[in-house]
Amino acid sequence: MSTNQATRIDVSKILLDEIDVSDPMLFQNDTIGEYFKRLRAEDPVHYCAKSPNGPYWSVTKFNDIVRVDTDHKTFSSDAAKGGIVLGGLGVPTEVSAMGGLEMFIAMDPPKHDAQRKVVSPVVGPNNLETLEPIIRERAANILDSLPVGEEIDWVDKVSIELTTMTLATLFDFPWEERRKLTRWSDVLTASPGNGVDSWEQWQQELTECGLYFKNLWDQRVGGEQKHDLISMLAASPATANMPFHEFLGNLMLLIVGGNDTTRNSISGGVLALNENPAEYAKLMNNPGLIPSMVSEIIRWQSPITSMMRTALSDAEIGGKKIREGDKVVMWYLSGNRDSEVIERADEFLIDRKNPRQHLSFGFGIHRCVGNRVAELQLRIIWEEIVKRFSKVEVVGEPVRTLSHVIHGFTKMPVKLHAH
Numbered sequence: 001m002s003t004n005q006a007t008r009i010d011v012s013k014i015l016l017d018e019i020d021v022s023d024p025m026l027f028q029n030d031t032i033g034e035y036f037k038r039l040r041a042e043d044p045v046h047y048c049a050k051s052p053n054g055p056y057w058s059v060t061k062f063n064d065i066v067r068v069d070t071d072h073k074t075f076s077s078d079a080a081k082g083g084i085v086l087g088g089l090g091v092p093t094e095v096s097a098m099g100g101l102e103m104f105i106a107m108d109p110p111k112h113d114a115q116r117k118v119v120s121p122v123v124g125p126n127n128l129e130t131l132e133p134i135i136r137e138r139a140a141n142i143l144d145s146l147p148v149g150e151e152i153d154w155v156d157k158v159s160i161e162l163t164t165m166t167l168a169t170l171f172d173f174p175w176e177e178r179r180k181l182t183r184w185s186d187v188l189t190a191s192p193g194n195g196v197d198s199w200e201q202w203q204q205e206l207t208e209c210g211l212y213f214k215n216l217w218d219q220r221v222g223g224e225q226k227h228d229l230i231s232m233l234a235a236s237p238a239t240a241n242m243p244f245h246e247f248l249g250n251l252m253l254l255i256v257g258g259n260d261t262t263r264n265s266i267s268g269g270v271l272a273l274n275e276n277p278a279e280y281a282k283l284m285n286n287p288g289l290i291p292s293m294v295s296e297i298i299r300w301q302s303p304i305t306s307m308m309r310t311a312l313s314d315a316e317i318g319g320k321k322i323r324e325g326d327k328v329v330m331w332y333l334s335g336n337r338d339s340e341v342i343e344r345a346d347e348f349l350i351d352r353k354n355p356r357q358h359l360s361f362g363f364g365i366h367r368c369v370g371n372r373v374a375e376l377q378l379r380i381i382w383e384e385i386v387k388r389f390s391k392v393e394v395v396g397e398p399v400r401t402l403s404h405v406i407h408g409f410t411k412m413p414v415k416l417h418a419h
Contacts, residue, residue, distance in 0.1 A: 011038050020051040021058055021331065021404070022086055027305065028402045033346075036060055036334035045318035053087030056308070056327040057320070060334040062341035062359065064318050068309060068330050070364035075309035075328055078108045079249075082310040085405055086329050112365065114238040115250065127227060128372055131169070135377055138165050139384045146416055151395055154270055154412040158381070159263040166377055167258045172228035173216070184209040185259040188252050189406050210248035217247075229254055256406075261303040262374045264408030266381055267398070268301030269293075271412065274394040276348045283350055287386045293350035294378040299358035300348050302333040305407040307362065332359040333407060391417040 011034040019035060026032040039046050039060045046058040059065050068075050077084050121127065142161050146152060160182050168178035187196055187205045196202045213230065220231045221240075233239040233250070242250065273280040283289055308329045315322045322328060336358050339345040343353075361368035368374070385392060396413035 011035055016043050016046070017049070019046065020048050021046075022048070022051050022053050022056070022329070024402045024404045027404055027407060028400045030400060032305075032333070033337065036331060036337065040334060040338060045320040047320070054327065056086055056329050057317075057322060058334075059317060059328060059330050060338075061318070062335040062338040065330040065332065065335040065359055066363050067317065068328055069307075069359075069362055072108060072365055074312055074315050076108055076312050077112070077307075077309060081312070082308065082327060084307050084309070086306065086308045086327060087404075109365065116365075118232055118236040118239050121227070121232065125372075128376055131166070131373070132376060132380070134169060135162070135166055136380050136384065138162060139377075139381045143381075143384050143388055148389075148416045148418045151413050151415055154392065154394075154414040155263070155267050155409050156411075159266040159409075159412075160259075162266065162377060162381060163259050163263040166262075166373065167255065170229050170258060170373075171216075171254075172226065172230065180209075180212070181255055181259060184252070185255045188256055189260065189401075189403060206248065206252070209251070210244060213251050214244075214247070257368065258373070260406050260408060261368075262377050264303040264401075264406065265298050265301045265374065265378055267409040267412050268303070268407075269297035269378065269382070270392050270414065271394055271398060271409075272297060272300050272348045273392075279348055279350045280391070283382075284386060284390065287383065289350050290379055290382045290386075292352060292355040293382065294375050295355035295358065296348065296350050296352055297378060298360045298374065299336045299342075299355070301407060302336050302358075302360050303407050304360065304362075304405065305333040305403075306331050306405060330359075332362070335359040388418070389416050390419050393417060 009031075011031075019039065021032065021035050021039070026035060039058060044059070044061045045064060046060065047055070048058065049055050059068055076082075139162055142158055146157060164178050164182050167173070167181050168175060171181075173181060184205065187202060187209075196205070216230050217234055220226070221234045223231070233242075233247075239250070273283065283293060306329050308327055311322045311324055311326045311328060313324050317328075336342070337345045342357060361371040393415045394412060395415050398409050398413075399411040401408040401410055
C-alpha cells in the first residue's frame with residue numbers, strides 16, 4: 001500500500017535535536033520507519049528535549065533495548081515513578097491510564113511477580129491445549145460466514161471478532177456482550193478526538209468497565225474455583241483485596257494485552273502478505289511455513305511499538321549518560337528493524353531461520369505473559385484461511401491507529417478469493 005504522499009518529508013533534512021518519534025501522526029501515516037532508520041544510523045540513543053509528552057530518551061537498537069528491558073533494578077516500570085507509557089497514553093496525569101490505574105506491568109518486584117504469577121496459568125500449556133479446538137471452531141465459523149468477492153472490513157469482521165471471542169473465554173465474560181471488551185480496550189488507548197469526545201467520557205466508560213467486572217467478581221468470590229482470569233484473581237491472596245484502581249488497572253492490562261496486540265497482528269499479516277506477493281506465494285505453496293510466518297508477522301507488525309522506563313539511578317546506554325529520573329523509551333518497532341542483529345531486517349520473510357528472534361513480546365520480567373495465546377490465534381486463523389481462500393486481497397488504503405504505543409489498524413478493506 002502506498003503511504004499518504006502528502007505527509008512525506010525528507011527526514012534527512014530534519015535536525016537531529018528536532019526529531020520527536022513520539023508524534024502519533026508518524027505512526028498513522030506510516031512514515032515512522034524513516035525516522036527510526038535515521039536514529040539507528042546516527043543517534044541510536046537519542047534525547048528529545050521537547051515534546052508534548054515531555055523530555056525523553058529513545059533507545060532504537062535491538063541490543064540496547066534488551067539491556068534496558070532486562071535491567072529492572074535500574075530502569076523502573078513503577079506507575080508511581082512514571083509508568084510504562086510515555087505521556088500516559090496522552091491522558092492528563094490525574095486520570096492517566098498507567099498512573100491513575102495500577103497494573104502489574106507497571107510495577108516492580110516483588111509486587112509485580114506476585115500478581116503476574118496469579119494470571120500466568122490461564123495461558124499455560126494445559127489451558128492452551130484446551131483452548132486450541134475452541135479457537136479453531138470459532139475461526140472456522142467466522143471465515144465461513146464471510147462473503148467471497150465482496151468488500152469487507154477485515155479488522156472488524158475477523159481480527160476483532162476472533163480476539164474478542166478468545167478474550168471473552170479467558171474471562172468467562174457474558175458472550176452476547178463481548179464487544180464491550182473491544183470498546184473498553186479502544187477507550188483505554190484513545191484520547192479526545194481519537195475514539196472518545198472528552199476526558200469525562202473516558203473516565204465514565206472505564207468506570208463502567210470496572211463496575212461491570214466488579215459485578216462478575218462478586219459473583220465468583222467464594223464460588224467453585226474455575227480457570228478464568230477473574231476467578232483466579234479473586235481466589236489468590238496476592239490479588240483478592242486489590243483497591244478498585246488496581247483491580248481496574250489489571251483488568252485493562254489483560255484486556256488490551258489480550259485484544260489489541262493479537263488483532264493488529266492478524267490485520268498486519270494480511271497487509272504484509274499483500275505487499276510481498278512472493279511471500280504470499282510461498283505460503284500458499286507450503287502452508288507448513290505458518291508457524292514461522294506467525295513469528296515473522298509479530299516481528300514485522302510490532303503491535304506494541306514502545307514501552308517506557310524511568311531511570312532509578314544514573315546509567316549509561318550506548319555511550320550516553322542517562323540521569324536518575326530520566327524517561328527512557330524502548331522502541332520495539334525500531335529494534336525489530338535492526339539489521340545488525342536481524343538479518344535482512346527490513347524485509348518480510350516468512351521462512352526466516354530464527355523467526356522468534358524479535359522484541360515484540362519484550363524481555364525480562366515484563367515479557368508478554370500471553371505471547372503463546374497470541375501465536376496460537378495467529379497460527380489457527382492462518383491455517384483456516386489457507387484452507388478456504390486463495391487470497392485475502394487488500395483492496396484499499398488501510399486506516400492505521402493514531403498512537404505511538406499501539407501499532408495497528410482501525411480499518412482494512414479486503415476481498416476474499418476462493419480456491
